[in-house]
Amino acid sequence: MIGKTRPPSVDPAKPRGVLRTRLDHGEFQHARRAPSAALAGLIEHYWYVGWDLRGLPAQQQETLPHPNVQLIIEPGAAGIYGVHTGRFTRLLEGQGRVFGIKFKAGGFYPFLRTPVSTLMDRSLGVADVFGAAAQTLESEVLACDGLDAMAIVAERFLHAHLPAADAQVERISTLVADIANDRSVTSVDQLTTRTGLSKRALQRLFQQYVGIGPKWVINRYRLHEAIAQLQEGKPVAWADLALELGYFDQAHFIRDFRKLVGRSPADYARVESAGRR
Incomplete structure (x- = not known):
């Protein structure tokens, strides 16, 4: 069984993943x-x-x-x-x-x-x-x-067009909500402990119901968390943020961030800061 959902560490009502929080005009x-x-x-x-x-x-x-x-x-x-x-x-x-x-x-x-x-x-x-x-x-x-x-x-x-009930839907959606809202979830091993499923079983479940593997889901939500922190405009210690999000070092965090966002965390933070002025 999946453990109880922990209190969210992020605001679930706030849209996440929007890279430009404001338009220049219009x-x-x-x-x-x-x-x-x-x-x-x-x-x-x-x-x-x-x-x-x-x-x-x-x-x-x-x-x-x-x-x-x-x-x-x-x-x-x-x-x-x-x-x-x-x-x-x-x-x-x-x-x-x-x-x-x-x-x-x-x-x-x-x-x-x-x-x-x-x-x-x-x-x-x-x-x-x-x-x-x-x-x-x-x-x-x-x-x-x-x-x-x-x-x-x-x-x-x-x-x-309501389909027949499927108990696995609630199971998987609760697990993904856990990943999204609890920033301490940073590895698939943690999910196997919570669910009692093997890595292979989790992979099959995610591929069938979610459409992508659990490692990808964890990584994307931790990068969403990084974006949210940068959008708040607070000073960031990059090495500390990388470790908090489950990265072994700052270089791996910057590499993944740049690949997904198209620029480094520091460059993105500068653009967001300029937009708030």
């Missing part, structure tokens, strides 16, 4: 809504992003990956996206809006019924999973004005 909206109790075991939240840059230069937004499948709808495009292993970059221009359903880690498997790892770094059309009814979902969501109305449409659709 209007930008970001909102989230929790699912109903009936869907809370499968859905993390619904989200909405809107922007208005008409007459202004385009701006680039970047986000870090999460171990979640997402169903995303916007004018002219809709899809189901598996775990993306690199940072996601989007050029925002003109006026636009996007609605998303973020499934809990493991929460999309009951809909897909095949290993979620088959979706890693790729996407499917919504109809590939939900059939012709996907067209109704897309059109009704895009006809809505605002997140609340969009979420109601999504809830109605998901209720109509």
Whole structure:
């Protein structure tokens, strides 16, 4: 059995993994809504992003990956996206809006019924999973004005396609929430102790339900924690932060950070500091 979730060491209500916390100009909206109790075991939240840059230069937004499948709808495009292993970059221009359903880690498997790892770094059309009814979902969501109305449409659709209950979903989603919220989790060995599962069994469980291995999930959430600390603007001792996040030394931390974010921790901190002035 998985141990009880420890008190979170990070704020679960605050979006994590957004590399640019503010745009240089224009209007930008970001909102989230929790699912109903009936869907809370499968859905993390619904989200909405809107922007208005008409007459202004385009701006680039970047986000870090999460171990979640997402169903995303916007004018002219809709899809189901598996775990993306690199940072996601989007050029925002003109006026636009996007609605998303973020499934809990493991929460999309009951809909897909095949290993979620088959979706890693790729996407499917919504109809590939939900059939012709996907067209109704897309059109009704895009006809809505605002997140609340969009979420109601999504809830109605998901209720109509609710899969059979799967006890493993709660198990894996609780474990991933532990990893996300407890910064002391820095190794797969710790997970084997908590769960009583072998490393091989954990790997199979994560590949089937989450779509990526447990080591990757741990590493990404610890890097999310590093980003959050740098965004707060507090002085950072890099060697201490690296050790706190489970790295053997500062060099390995900087290497992983640069590979994912595209710049060193110090460079990222300087850019964020300049944006706050």
